[in-house]
Amino acid sequence: VNIQVRLRLNRYNLDGEPHIRADTEKCRACLHRACLAACPARCYLPHPENGVAFHYEHCLECGTCFLICDHGALKWHYPSGGCGVSYRFA
Template sequence: MSANVKSKLGVNAYKVDPESHIVINHDVCKTQCQLKFCAWVCPARVYTLEADGLIHIEHDGCLECGTCVIACRSDALTWRYPKAGQGVQYRFG
C-alpha cells in the first residue's frame, strides 16, 4: 500500500522545502493523543505510527489538503502551508 501511494506521489510536481512545514510535538502526541487519526486519514501517508509510539513524518509528499489538521484533536500538530513557491504544484488540479 505504502509503495503504491509513493509511486502515485511520484507523478506529481513538487518543490520540496528541506525544512518541514509540519511539526509534531511528540511529548503531547505521545501522552495526550490516543487516537492518532493522522496515521490513516492522510491521503499522502505523510504520517506513520512507528513501533516506539511516535508519529514519523515525511513532509515532502504532502498534498497540502489539511485533512490531518482538521482531524487532529490534540495540540500536538503544527501544520502550516509550505513557504511561498514550495510544496506540491498541481499541473492539472
C-alpha cells in the same frame, strides 16, 4: 486510474524546513492516532517511541491532519513561496 498513479503525477519542490511539525509528547499520549488513517499521502507512519513519524516530502497541503488532530499536536503552515506540491492531472 487509481489514486496511487494519480499521486505520482504530482511534482514537489521541497522547502528546506518541514511545514508541519508534530509535538512528539502529544503524539505519544494520543491513543487513536487518526492522522495515520486520514492522511491521503501517508505522510504519517507508526513509530515505536514517538507514536507517529511524520514525513513532509509528499504532503498534498490538504490540511486534513491539522483539522483531525484533537490533541493540538501539529503546527501547520504552507511551504515557502514556490515550494510544496504542484498538482498534475491525467
